[in-house]
Amino acid sequence: MIFRKGELFSGPGGLALGATSASVLDASGEEFRITHEWSNDYDESACSTYRRNICGDIEDPSVIWGPVQELDIKSLSPIDALAFGFPCNDYSIVGEHKGMGGEYGPLYSYGVQVLKHHKPKFFIAENVGGLQSANEGKAFIQILKELSEAGPGYNLTPHLYKFEEYGVPQKRHRIIIVGIRKDQGVTFRVPAPTTPEKYVTSKEALENPPILEFAPNHEFTKHNAKTVEMLKHIPPGQNAWYEGIPEDLRLNVKGARMSQIYKRLHPDHPSYTVTGSGGGGTHVYHWDEPRALTNRERARLQTFPDEYIFEGKKEKVRQQIGMAVPPKAAKIIAEAILKTFAGVEYDYVAPKWIFEELVKQDKVLQPV
Structure with missing residues (x-):
């Protein structure tokens, strides 16, 4: 049983790497797996990496x-599965909180269009935790409602995954909607x-095994002397x-003082969230050496293998690394x-939300 996967907002392929690495045998020995069919992204470097x-x-x-x-969308080849981590810019708790009113907020609708036309057997949608509160919670319910009603209709299981609980050495919390x-x-x-109960630590991720000196994407950042001295005191x-x-x-x-500015990792805990953008002080900093992590080290925290080469x-x-879904999760x-x-x-837990209950709580959906 092969599920051909289409993907929107595919980035460098974190979700795709995890999905295509998965394989399951049923009671009769038949293999169930997912294969790449097509994908789309607006970033040229990310497409090259994918x-x-x-x-x-290439x-x-x-x-x-x-x-x-x-x-x-109508010209794309048939698929059995859809993945889309629709852009989170307008839903993130960091930023202007534009939600549906922002440039990126409505982009989930292209996933809905794919569901309507291609009618895949399942889909995986991903976004930041801030989605649940955007537009006073109306955006989340509207998105779920449109996904549920798309095409022949989908049963939804939305959940807030804390990736450090799934072997990812990073406190990264994301909403995943499986339909x-x-x-x-x-x-x-x-x-x-x-x-x-036992999270993978930053030190375990970065030192076991050690990153080879000439590993791809392992360039070090040149800091000015004042920054180096400051880091030595943190x-x-x-x-x-x-x-x-x-x-x-x-x-x-x-004004506001963001907690992640020049924040050094703690070797005995998972990393804080790796981001894909931001100026000085947002690059994630080593616990022992007074420096920012390399892209290869950030990729380790996102669970990309060292042989995964990022283009650009x-x-x-x-940017690609910070925006990706950790392949392990x-x-x-x-x-x-x-x-x-x-x-x-398989072992399972209750989802954070029950879609039908969310709709009952908000029977009349107002425009968002």
Whole structure:
């Protein structure tokens, strides 16, 4: 049983790597797996990364570079599964909180269009935790409602996954919505955390095994002398606002003080969330050495293997890594979906939300 997967907002292929790595055997020995069919992203470097690593061909035409608004959805080849991590810019708790009123907020609707036309058997949609509160919670319910009603209709299981509970060495919390076409006769359940009590630490991720000196995307950042000195005074787990920093080395910043600015990792805990954008102080900092992490190290925290080569200039690579779904978490979710279709039992937990209950709480959906 092969599920051909289409993907929107595919980025560098974190979700795809996890999904295509998953494989399940049913009681009769039949294999259930997911294969790449086509994908789309607006970022040229991310498309090159996806082609190289997921397709094995830097020229593969099945990876379509360009704005999703220009994608001819009806001309795309048939699929059995859809994945889309629709842009989170307008739903993030960091930023202007524009929600549906922003440039990126409505882009989920292209996933809805694919569901309506191609009618895949299942889909996986991903976004930041801030989606649940955007537009006073109306956006989340509207998106779920449109996904549920698309095409032949889908049974939804939305959940807030804490990826550190699934073996990812990073405190990264994301909403994942799994939809199963209603006529499939199966019910998806949220896979139980695999590392609920002993998280993988930053040190374990970055030092076991050590990163080879000439590993791809392992360029070090050149810091000015003042930044290096400041970092030397920041203990592991602390940030630029640590009171032990000498006065002459402190940042002259007024207003809000973001907790992640020049925050150093703690070797005995998972990393804080790796981001794909931001200026000085947002690059994630080593607990022992007074420096920012390399892109290869950030990729380790996102669970990309060292042989996964990211295309593009250094900042483009950083963006790709920070925006990606951790492959390790994606594989666990994909395996649970495959087990659902294969009739294979697995440990599960209750979802954070029940779609039908959310709708009951908000029977009259107002425009958002």
